[in-house]
Amino acid sequence: MTARIIALSNQKGGVGKTTTAINLATALAACGNRVMVIDFDPQGNTTTGFGVDKRNLKASSYSLLMGESDLATATVKTSVPGLWLVPSTIHLSGAEVELVPVMARENRLKDALLPAHEIYDYVFIDCPPSLGLLTINALVASTDIMIPLQCEFFAMEGLSQLFKTIDLVKRNLNPQLELLGVLLTMFDKRNNLAQQVVNDVREHLGDKVFDTIIPRNVRLSEAPSHGAPGLIYDVKSPGSQAYIRLAAELMQRLTVPAVLPEGTPAGTTAQAA
Ligand SMILES: Nc1ncnc2c1ncn2[C@@H]1O[C@H](COP(=O)(O)OP(=O)(O)O)[C@@H](O)[C@H]1O
Ligand SMILES: [Mg+2]
Numbered sequence: 001m002t003a004r005i006i007a008l009s010n011q012k013g014g015v016g017k018t019t020t021a022i023n024l025a026t027a028l029a030a031c032g033n034r035v036m037v038i039d040f041d042p043q044g045n046t047t048t049g050f051g052v053d054k055r056n057l058k059a060s061s062y063s064l065l066m067g068e069s070d071l072a073t074a075t076v077k078t079s080v081p082g083l084w085l086v087p088s089t090i091h092l093s094g095a096e097v098e099l100v101p102v103m104a105r106e107n108r109l110k111d112a113l114l115p116a117h118e119i120y121d122y123v124f125i126d127c128p129p130s131l132g133l134l135t136i137n138a139l140v141a142s143t144d145i146m147i148p149l150q151c152e153f154f155a156m157e158g159l160s161q162l163f164k165t166i167d168l169v170k171r172n173l174n175p176q177l178e179l180l181g182v183l184l185t186m187f188d189k190r191n192n193l194a195q196q197v198v199n200d201v202r203e204h205l206g207d208k209v210f211d212t213i214i215p216r217n218v219r220l221s222e223a224p225s226h227g228a229p230g231l232i233y234d235v236k237s238p239g240s241q242a243y244i245r246l247a248a249e250l251m252q253r254l255t256v257p258a259v260l261p262e263g264t265p266a267g268t269t270a271q272a273a
Contacts, residue, residue, distance in 0.1 A: 003116055004254060005123040006180060007142040012158055013129035016148040016185035018045045019220055019230070021126035023240065026229040027247035029082035033121040036075070039088035040109075040138055041128040047087040050078045051227025054089050062091040064112045065137065066098065071115050080229065084120075096133045105133060106173055110141035131165050139169045144180035151187040151194040151213070155201060181253065183246070185214040212246040215239060 008017045021037050029035040039046040040061050047054055057076075059069035064086060074086045099105040109125075116123050125138040139145060145166060149155045170177050182205055188194050202209050214220075217239030223230040231240045 002118075003120045003123050004144055005113065005116070005125065005142045006144045006146050007125045007127055007135075007138040008146050008148060009125075009127040009135055009138065009162070010147050010149065010158075011129055011131045011135070011162060012150075015150045016183070016214065017041075017129075018049065018126055020146075020148050020183060020185065020214070020243075020246075021046050021124045022049045022224075022229045023220070023231055023243035024246055024250070025083055025122070025124050026080050026231045027244045028122050028251070029080050030231070030244075031247060031251070032082065034082055034084075034119065036084045036086070036116060036120045036123045037078075038086040038109075038113075038123065038125045040092070040125050040134055041088060042090050042093035043128070044088040044090070044092075045224065046126045047085065047089075048227070049224040049229065050080075050085055052076055052078070052085060052087050054087060057087055057089065060091065061086050061088045062095055065092070065095055065108050067108070067112070071112060080232065092128075092134070099133050099137075106136050106140050109137040110174075113141050131161065135165070136169065136173075139166065139177060140174045142174070142177060144178050146180045146183060148183045148185045149201060151184050151191075151197045153193055153197065155184075155197050156204065179208060180250075181210045182208055183210050183212070183214065186216040187213045188216040210246060210249055212242060212249050214242045214246070217242075 008021050010017060025035045025037045037046060038061055044054055059074040063069040064071065064074040075084050076087060078085050125142060127135045127138045166177065184198055184201060215238050217237055219234040219237035220230040220239035223233035226233050230237065231243060234240060
């Protein structure tokens, strides 16, 4: 088993990184995958969203990053079968500064996550809203990056800076990092501008944009205060249903096409077994 390690990143806050980490991970676990979410934002919204109490934690993404605990120690079970979490606390906010004098500081998370490759199918890293050392650590540790974009005016603002960062990481630190896709979130069909934003983003980024669009749905924003993923809180809501479709699309995108037997005529379509 080799995990897909997917960084959810966008230096803008409030675009749906955390909501996507929680609900996409839950949908993938519900399909029988072994899934882990690493809360890598000092705000710890993913941790709260899973109903995990931050006060009595033995370890966290901070201690994992600083080499004070190993992955197994830092991992907690969530209430979702097949889904594990490395929680975050406010201590993580000190890491950006504390890591500065450390050797190979960009590789800390990658090294800490090595055991995850053999245990999980999917690992999501919920990044903080900045392009600092925490996000660099996440991008170096990942096989893929997924970028949530809110369907609002200025959605693509700042994207070129993010792409530049991805490029730098690819060239210097992690050549295998792939842009898995851009996810449009919080789509409001009553807002005339939203469809325009969708069209613009698709025109600029083409097939890098997921077909699935996440609608604005109050059930998704209510769920964290109940300490449960939207999918558990209200599976029938349009938001939960969209994340289920996204999970299906993601699994399909990541399926390696079947290798054709030698001598198969050109133009024959591979059929998944
Ligand atoms: N599809 C959605 N519909 C309604 N509210 C949403 C949706 N996605 C996110 N939210 C809400 O918007 C806010 C920001 O989302 P969040 O996932 O925390 O973004 P980020 O992690 O990028 O800062 C949160 O209050 C969240 O509950
Ligand atoms: Mg967040």
